[in-house]
Amino acid sequence: METTPEVLRYAAFSTTPDGGNPAGLVLDARQLDDAGMLAVAAAVGYAETAFVTEHGVDGDPRRSRVRYFSPIAEVPFCGHATIALAIALSARDGAGSFTFETPVGPVVIETAGDGADITAAFTAVEPQLATFDDGVLAELLGLLGVGQPDLNPAYPPRIAYSGNWHPVLVLADRTLFDSFGFDPDAMRRLMDAQGWAATVAVLYPIADGEFEARNLFPVGAITEDPATGAAAAAVGAYLRILGLVEPPSRILIHQGRHVGRPGLLTVDIPAAGGGIVVSGRAVQIPAATDHG
Helix, strand or coil: CCCCCCCEEEEECCCCCCCCEEEEEECCCCCCCHHHHHHHHHHHCCCCEEEEEECCHHHCCCEEEEEEECCCCEECCCHHHHHHHHHHHHHHHCCCEEEEEECCEEEEEEEEEECCEEEEEEECCCCEEECCCHHHHHHHHHHHCCCHHHECCCCCCEEEECCCEEEEEEECCHHHHHHCCCCHHHHHHHHHHHCCCCCEEEEEEEECCEEEEEEEEEECCEEEECCCHHHHHHHHHHHHHCCCCCCCEEEEEEECHHHCCCEEEEEEECCCCCCCEEEEEEEECCHHHCCC
16 A cells, blocks of 8 residues: 655745745655645645655755646646755755756755754746737736736836746736735636746835735635745846846845735846846744644
């Protein structure tokens, strides 16, 4: 009989178990097939669970093959689960450099610190940027109940890639940013039709180099993601490619307030020739406080 693997639960981009974005972690998923990983992710119920499907790739004890599943499907890449996994492995194996072989390519994660004070940073894959089809943009804005005049004119709407494709919208009004809502079923249909496997990132600039984000992710009982590392990398890509920051630069993204799990993501944007670097903390969620 197949044994059920141990699942750890971590809150990423937070220093408290009730903040940031919870991720499931299976440090040894060698015995699980695709259906088994999907079943575990569904049982965990978090936005994503990361599975280490191979240890010691090419004989390197700090290189692992990693896959990510939401409760309904495999996801090509997940930033917050990557941060959580690197910190869990650092707690077990010591801080330093890890390489995760993911469906989008190798991702290098640097960790530093010890005990409960470990920070992890991953370098995302080479970024890309695409424009919206006018009809798709109109449909997306309509689902949010906003129009083109509600967008911040300094930040044009685009679809940014840094491991996953993320639509990026920047609103001009704080009240509208805080109050907009959407039909999760209709949003899911649009996202599936467009092949947006991760989140729709909606931002509001709160200070120079600081944004607040709401990342829309309708899956199961979830409608918004509390902290999205892949989307943070995509936002960094968006800012660099459009020339909206002068790299090298650092931006801070606050996320999760709207779903009661505030967190902080740090994004470092190199001038060129490399991926965006996203960093943060993570903390294990004790079983007694796990409500996922």
